Amino acid sequence: MSQRDTSIVTAGDTSTIAPPRERPPSESSATPSPTRADPGPAKRRDAFFDNAKYLTIVLVAAGHAWEPLRDGSRAASALYMFVYAFHMPAFIIISGYFSRSWDAGPARIRRLVTQLVVPYVVFETAYTLYTRWTDSAPDRPISLLDPLYLTWFLAALFIWRLTTPLWRTIRWPLPVALTIAALATVAPIGDDLALQRTLQFLPYFVLGLCLKPEHFRLVRRRRVRLLAVPVFAGALGVAYWAVPRMAGAWFFHDDSAVELGAPAWAGPVMTLALFGCSLLLVVCFLSWVPGRRTWFTALGAGTLYGYLLHGFVAQGAKFWGWYGPAWVHGPLGEITVTVVAATVVTVLCTPPVRRVFRFVVEPRTDWAFRRTDAAEPARG
Numbered sequence: 001m002s003q004r005d006t007s008i009v010t011a012g013d014t015s016t017i018a019p020p021r022e023r024p025p026s027e028s029s030a031t032p033s034p035t036r037a038d039p040g041p042a043k044r045r046d047a048f049f050d051n052a053k054y055l056t057i058v059l060v061a062a063g064h065a066w067e068p069l070r071d072g073s074r075a076a077s078a079l080y081m082f083v084y085a086f087h088m089p090a091f092i093i094i095s096g097y098f099s100r101s102w103d104a105g106p107a108r109i110r111r112l113v114t115q116l117v118v119p120y121v122v123f124e125t126a127y128t129l130y131t132r133w134t135d136s137a138p139d140r141p142i143s144l145l146d147p148l149y150l151t152w153f154l155a156a157l158f159i160w161r162l163t164t165p166l167w168r169t170i171r172w173p174l175p176v177a178l179t180i181a182a183l184a185t186v187a188p189i190g191d192d193l194a195l196q197r198t199l200q201f202l203p204y205f206v207l208g209l210c211l212k213p214e215h216f217r218l219v220r221r222r223r224v225r226l227l228a229v230p231v232f233a234g235a236l237g238v239a240y241w242a243v244p245r246m247a248g249a250w251f252f253h254d255d256s257a258v259e260l261g262a263p264a265w266a267g268p269v270m271t272l273a274l275f276g277c278s279l280l281l282v283v284c285f286l287s288w289v290p291g292r293r294t295w296f297t298a299l300g301a302g303t304l305y306g307y308l309l310h311g312f313v314a315q316g317a318k319f320w321g322w323y324g325p326a327w328v329h330g331p332l333g334e335i336t337v338t339v340v341a342a343t344v345v346t347v348l349c350t351p352p353v354r355r356v357f358r359f360v361v362e363p364r365t366d367w368a369f370r371r372t373d374a375a376e377p378a379r380g
Helices: 047-069 074-084 087-097 106-134 149-162 173-184 192-210 213-219 222-242 248-252 266-287 297-319 331-348 351-361
Strands: none
Touching (some): 047 074, 047 266, 047 297, 047 331, 074 087, 074 222, 074 248, 074 331, 087 149, 087 192, 106 149, 106 297, 106 351, 149 192, 149 297, 173 192, 173 266, 192 266, 213 266, 222 266, 248 266, 297 351
16 A cells, blocks of 8 residues: 555544634534524534535545556656645645644643544554555554554644644744755654654645635635636646656655655755645635535535545555556546546545444544533633
């Protein structure tokens, strides 16, 4: 199983993240009520962010589906590089945006354990057992310190969330985060808790912490949407040109420059260059995300399920030989694979699937925590 996954996860899901206190009513995270008895706009979800999360998880699934097609297909490799340049940064930025009110209080810590730590342990174990079978590696150990496949993001978000009060306090959070990310590319750090990737993706999370609702409104202006078309087209052209000339692993943010065969000084340079490139593409992507409710808006609340579950299908597809027929590696096959991947991840985000798997993805852990004294917040 590939360890080079830069996929998205639940962390930006407004159904699992407490909304920032300063957000306007229209950006609250609860589901709206269709009746006039609605207690007020403060409980409405923001369709824009749900739409963005759903579209991003579709790109994640498509990227995994294209991975076995890259050998011998420059077009598939270009699409793969293009999508990986912005889909994970977009989700991390949204995750940071919805982490602005994180304050390390007892309730927040409880949610952190329930929504990140427990699913991390469960799915790290499940993926290890699964890959023992699909990769014919019966001796692969279960290691909670070395995230496997999709689970790296849960570990990374756990670390980012814990450091949120620090980034909300210091004067220049983004330059500091960029400096840390640049230094992380100079030399190998190791695989423990995916720390290399966690530090290299850190600036996107910190950027999300610094954003305000008006920034997203600026991105969604018609002028930006029109400019995004030639920018996207140009980026696709550059990706096609770069396939035989550049290591796509730079976009995984999982290795140091030395490990990628480049001099150490290239790491900081690529950190800044990729940050600028990814940020530009994220703006273009978000500019085309619908702000109104659509047929897939409700699925945005289930991206955690789509993220954690689709990896079993992606890995199984290789094991079961779905990529064996020659036609799959042609244009028709690439289109078919993309449609199948989008369909599978869409189904995994639906309410019936969420009800079935809620006990492992969003388990109830009230029994593990003490009851909070109601007077404690007042005393604090």
